[in-house]
Amino acid sequence: MDSSPVVYIVDDDPGLCDSVAWLLDSACIDSIVCHSAAEFLGRFDRTRPACIILDVRMPEMSGPRLQEKLADIAPYVSIIFVSAHGDIRMSVDTIKAGAQDFLEKPYDPQKLLDAVQLGVENAEKEFNRYRSMTDVSQKVEMLTPREKEVLAMVVEGLPSKSIGRRLGMSVKTVDVHRTRIKMKTGADSIGTFVRDILRYGTPL
Structure with a gap:
């Protein structure tokens, strides 16, 4: 091509x-x-x-x-x-x-x-x-509604403990979601993916 x-x-x-x-x-x-x-x-x-x-x-x-x-x-x-x-x-x-x-x-x-x-x-x-920008948007759309909720709070800068408190789940469960987000998007780290979201203003 x-x-x-x-x-x-x-x-x-x-x-x-x-x-x-x-x-x-x-x-x-x-x-x-x-x-x-x-x-x-x-x-x-x-x-x-x-x-x-x-x-x-x-x-x-x-x-x-x-x-x-x-x-x-x-x-x-x-x-x-x-x-x-x-x-x-x-x-x-x-x-x-x-x-x-x-x-x-x-x-x-x-x-x-x-x-x-x-x-x-x-x-x-x-x-x-x-x-x-399109690539980041498509990766976000691969996530479940709950994973998007967790990701949105990570973008806010909240640690796993605060996210768990807000969503009524354990820190361990939050970390499982974070790991799934990383695997689904193929990101080197959650931090890298968050930077891309902020750079392109990708909606969650």
């Missing part, structure tokens, strides 16, 4: 797509051309970090609408908007919504390359963070 970063060029202008693909290829950047948001969604690979060069105005689904959709299904992608219309309000709105950049057509090739290279770097970081 290829897990290297990829750049998607999403624009309904075939000529522009070809020129951008050529530019990226000259810089040894892997790219995939899509002429609509629907085509992009059909070809989007969630197993790879992604930077998207996205046209603002497209038939059926606009760039900002696709941005909204991606915020739900792939919040780790980097988006570089491009537009032939100097719409300051739209550029502000898309940046506020998480886009990395907003370039007006025709744009300087070097400026686009710089934006893409930064986008790829950010996409890799965010993809790895998102994958780690």
Whole structure:
């Protein structure tokens, strides 16, 4: 499975797509051309970090609408908007919504390359963070309701004795739950798993 970063060029202008693909290829950047948001969604690979060069105005689904959709299904992608219309309000709105950049057509090739290279770097970081967050969430979901209760109190910093008192169980039983949590999640220690939960804000 290829897990290297990829750049998607999403624009309904075939000529522009070809020129951008050529530019990226000259810089040894892997790219995939899509002429609509629907085509992009059909070809989007969630197993790879992604930077998207996205046209603002497209038939059926606009760039900002696709941005909204991606915020739900792939919040780790980097988006570089491009537009032939100097719409300051739209550029502000898309940046506020998480886009990395907003370039007006025709744009300087070097400026686009710089934006893409930064986008790829950010996409890799965010993809790895998102994958780690998802991994921690999935491990938490493997636990029983009682194990989650114990874990939540461990996250609070409570020792086994205090946890046992709150839940009406012996210290030995609490420690059995702690051991099961460690085994189920594959963590090196409960402390390590707790740090991951706090780092990613994982709900319990």
